[in-house]
Amino acid sequence: MKKTQYNVTFGGIGGQGIITASELLGWAALYDRYSVKKSEVHGMSQRGGSVESHVRFGKGVFSPLLGAGQADFLLCFHEDEHARLALFLKDDGVDLFEWLDKAQAMIDNPKMLNTALMGVLAAYLPIQQPSWDRAFETVFPEKIRRHNQDIFNKARQAAQTAMNPKKRGRDFKNEEMIYDLERND
Amino acid sequence: MDKNCIFLQQVRMAGKTSFEKAFLSGNEAVARGAWEAGLKTAAAYPGTPSTEILQSLSAYPELTVQWSVNEKVAFEVAYGAAVGGVRSLFACKHVGLNVAMDPLMTASYAGVEAGFVVVVCDDPGMHSSQNEQDSRWVGVFSKLPVLEPSTPAEAKMFVAEAFTISEKFDTPVIMRLTTRISHSKEDVTLGQRVEVEPKPLVPNMQKYVMVPKIARMRHEVIEKRLDKLRAFSEKTRLNKIERKDAKLGFITSSVSYCYLKEAFPDASYLKLGFLYPFCDEKIKAFAASVKKVVVVEELDPFIEDHIKALGIRKAKFKHPSFRLGEFDPGLIGEVVAGNERNIQPMPVRPPRLCAGCPHWAVFTVFKKLGLFVAGDIGCYTLGSLPPTSSLHTCICMGAGVTFNEGLRLAHPDGKIVGVVGDSTFVHSGITGLINAAYNKAKGVIFILDNSTTAMTGGQPHPATGRTIRDEPTKLLDLAELCKCCGADHVDVIDPVGHIKALEELVRKRIDQDALSVIIAKHPCVLKKKK
Numbered sequence: 233m234k235k236t237q238y239n240v241t242f243g244g245i246g247g248q249g250i251i252t253a254s255e256l257l258g259w260a261a262l263y264d265r266y267s268v269k270k271s272e273v274h275g276m277s278q279r280g281g282s283v284e285s286h287v288r289f290g291k292g293v294f295s296p297l298l299g300a301g302q303a304d305f306l307l308c309f310h311e312d313e314h315a316r317l318a319l320f321l322k323d324d325g326v327d328l329f330e331w332l333d334k335a336q337a338m339i340d341n342p343k344m345l346n347t348a349l350m351g352v353l354a355a356y357l358p359i360q361q362p363s364w365d366r367a368f369e370t371v372f373p374e375k376i377r378r379h380n381q382d383i384f385n386k387a388r389q390a391a392q393t394a395m396n397p398k399k400r401g402r403d404f405k406n407e408e409m410i411y412d413l414e415r416n417d
Numbered sequence: 418m419d420k421n422c423i424f425l426q427q428v429r430m431a432g433k434t435s436f437e438k439a440f441l442s443g444n445e446a447v448a449r450g451a452w453e454a455g456l457k458t459a460a461a462y463p464g465t466p467s468t469e470i471l472q473s474l475s476a477y478p479e480l481t482v483q484w485s486v487n488e489k490v491a492f493e494v495a496y497g498a499a500v501g502g503v504r505s506l507f508a509c510k511h512v513g514l515n516v517a518m519d520p521l522m523t524a525s526y527a528g529v530e531a532g533f534v535v536v537v538c539d540d541p542g543m544h545s546s547q548n549e550q551d552s553r554w555v556g557v558f559s560k561l562p563v564l565e566p567s568t569p570a571e572a573k574m575f576v577a578e579a580f581t582i583s584e585k586f587d588t589p590v591i592m593r594l595t596t597r598i599s600h601s602k603e604d605v606t607l608g609q610r611v612e613v614e615p616k617p618l619v620p621n622m623q624k625y626v627m628v629p630k631i632a633r634m635r636h637e638v639i640e641k642r643l644d645k646l647r648a649f650s651e652k653t654r655l656n657k658i659e660r661k662d663a664k665l666g667f668i669t670s671s672v673s674y675c676y677l678k679e680a681f682p683d684a685s686y687l688k689l690g691f692l693y694p695f696c697d698e699k700i701k702a703f704a705a706s707v708k709k710v711v712v713v714e715e716l717d718p719f720i721e722d723h724i725k726a727l728g729i730r731k732a733k734f735k736h737p738s739f740r741l742g743e744f745d746p747g748l749i750g751e752v753v754a755g756n757e758r759n760i761q762p763m764p765v766r767p768p769r770l771c772a773g774c775p776h777w778a779v780f781t782v783f784k785k786l787g788l789f790v791a792g793d794i795g796c797y798t799l800g801s802l803p804p805t806s807s808l809h810t811c812i813c814m815g816a817g818v819t820f821n822e823g824l825r826l827a828h829p830d831g832k833i834v835g836v837v838g839d840s841t842f843v844h845s846g847i848t849g850l851i852n853a854a855y856n857k858a859k860g861v862i863f864i865l866d867n868s869t870t871a872m873t874g875g876q877p878h879p880a881t882g883r884t885i886r887d888e889p890t891k892l893l894d895l896a897e898l899c900k901c902c903g904a905d906h907v908d909v910i911d912p913v914g915h916i917k918a919l920e921e922l923v924r925k926r927i928d929q930d931a932l933s934v935i936i937a938k939h940p941c942v943l944k945k946k947k
């Protein structure tokens with residue numbers, strides 16, 4: 233079956249950069265001309281509470297939130313939140329939790345954890361490199377952008393290498409998913 | 418790039434026609450839509466989930482925007498501008514609208530010269546609020562039209578429509594969002610700004626001096642206005658019918674529509690965007706055209722009660738247990754089936770005061786001295802959680818000051834103190850302090866001054882001496898102000914690193930037969946990081 237929609241659940245605790253990560257994916261999907269929606273709960277998250285975000289792009293996306301068993305990818309930055317959010321994952325969804333430790337090993341600054349994990353996720357997504365680059369320009373301040381992009385590319389490379397070659401990101405690319413630009417008119 | 422300006426990043430999309438898009442939250446879309454509609458001025462007090470509306474508007478240099486000291490003031494300033502003849506907007510969270518109810522109720526009678534939109538953001542599920550009130554009832558109470566978008570893209574379109582409706586029907590217009598719309602993002606198509614000419618200032622006392630004689634006449638006018646709005650509700654494109662399967666139809670609004678569209682893609686829909694006054698004929702015709710009709714809405718039975726009043730017997734409604742909390746795609750099937758809510762959400766990690774927060778020191782002292790602490794709304798409300806567990810009431814903005822007085826009426830010798838933040842004190846604590854002095858109340862009021870409105874993300878206020886655009890302005894001196902209000906003692910102390918001194922000061926003041934204010938002043942750790 234052709235994939236027409238990508239659904240990602242992000243989870244972690246306040247301060248880990250979940251919102252920035254989901255923001256990056258949202259803009260990258262937009263620049264890649266997908267219809268995209270994002271939802272998050274960040275009321276008091278800056279005070280160390282749970283943070284959860286959903287990003288959805290592709291065809292037929294109405295709801296900004298995902299329900300149980302609807303996420304294609306689960307990207308958790310913390311063990312507790314992984315336990316809490318695991319129910320969102322589809323039966324055949326991809327849980328990227330095993331990458332948490334590996335991602336931590338790739339970075340010299342804990343603030344870059346989100347970027348490294350986004351690199352891992354990017355290996356599975358059909359979004360083109362120029363769109364990621366533009367998203368970095370939009371979301372990251374200039375002085376930390378270059379360093380974050382390097383971490384992102386390194387992590388993506390590592391994930392692509394580790395992955396079954398059949399499942400590499402570019403093979404997901406499906407021209408039918410290109411967003412119908414006339415939707416809102 | 419400034420985070421607040423992110424939505425100004427525009428994307429030129431190649432396609433059949435070239436147009437610009439951006440990835441906007443509901444709040445950013447409201448700001449963008451208002452700006453495109455020729456908005457001139459806007460006012461608000463910060464409050465989750467509404468804060469980003471004004472923050473986003475402040476990025477447009479041609480607009481006059483302000484953080485006001487509270488919602489009543491913000492409403493009056495913005496409404497005054499609309500009476501003066503320029504398009505204007507007031508934004509608040511649901512409980513903020515309560516603070517602005519006084520001017521709102523009579524603004525309905527007086528009407529406008531230029532468009533005036535009241536954006537209210539409800540918080541179903543109470544992600545960061547003290548109650549779960551459903552602001553749609555305010556439309557009925559104030560006799561004002563209520564618009565309700567389902568998505569950020571709609572929010573942008575609806576706000577422009579709201580300005581048109583406001584001017585056409587000479588009325589303030591309420592636009593109601595929820596957290597799930599304010600804080601969701603999607604790709605939104607951008608348009609150009611339309612300049613709207615300001616109207617001249619011409620006295621019209623028969624319309625704007627609300628003494629009884631005039632108010633009686635105006636009440637007649639607004640009852641007629643409601644009739645006209647009802648007729649408009651029947652034909653506006655904001656109330657949209659989507660005909661598909663005639664076996665199942667939904668009458669719905671807000672984000673519920675989005676959840677339903679994925680769960681029941683083949684059903685027919687009546688999506689109410691112009692919610693109040695209701696489009697009775699459209700509702701009856703739609704209900705008659707489908708075999709089964711289900712009403713789906715979050716929180717109170719607002720649409721439900723009206724449909725019952727219309728006598729549509731076949732309509733089905735949610736179980737009353739779903740009047741609490743928000744919906745999500747996992748619950749929507751249960752809601753439609755009329756089942757009782759039995760899914761308990763997974764426990765979430767609670768928020769807490771940040772590491773290095775200056776409030777820790779103050780609450781450590783409260784705990785040690787075993788004080789009864791009348792609390793208020795802000796980060797320091799988290800002092801109620803372990804390990805300090807030393808905040809015992811939290812009702813509304815400003816009540817930290819007044820509850821000290823009230824509790825002491827019941828227990829004159831109680832070890833009671835009041836706690837309020839700097840921004841909250843300016844919002845509605847000042848009047849409480851004057852009241853305490855005037856009525857000879859005693860006790861200790863703490864102003865936890867971290868020099869920002871921290872809980873909503875760090876907005877400036879009068880005691881920071883900065884404006885919404887971070888320009889310098891007149892600085893409100895809290896210590897001098899408290900003396901003027903009638904406090905017998907005003908102490909200013911840095912709590913960080915001075916716990917012992919703070920403890921001694923509290924011991925001394927609490928035993929005195931006096932009204933004292935202790936300003937615990939230390940900047941917010943998050944602010945220092947910036």
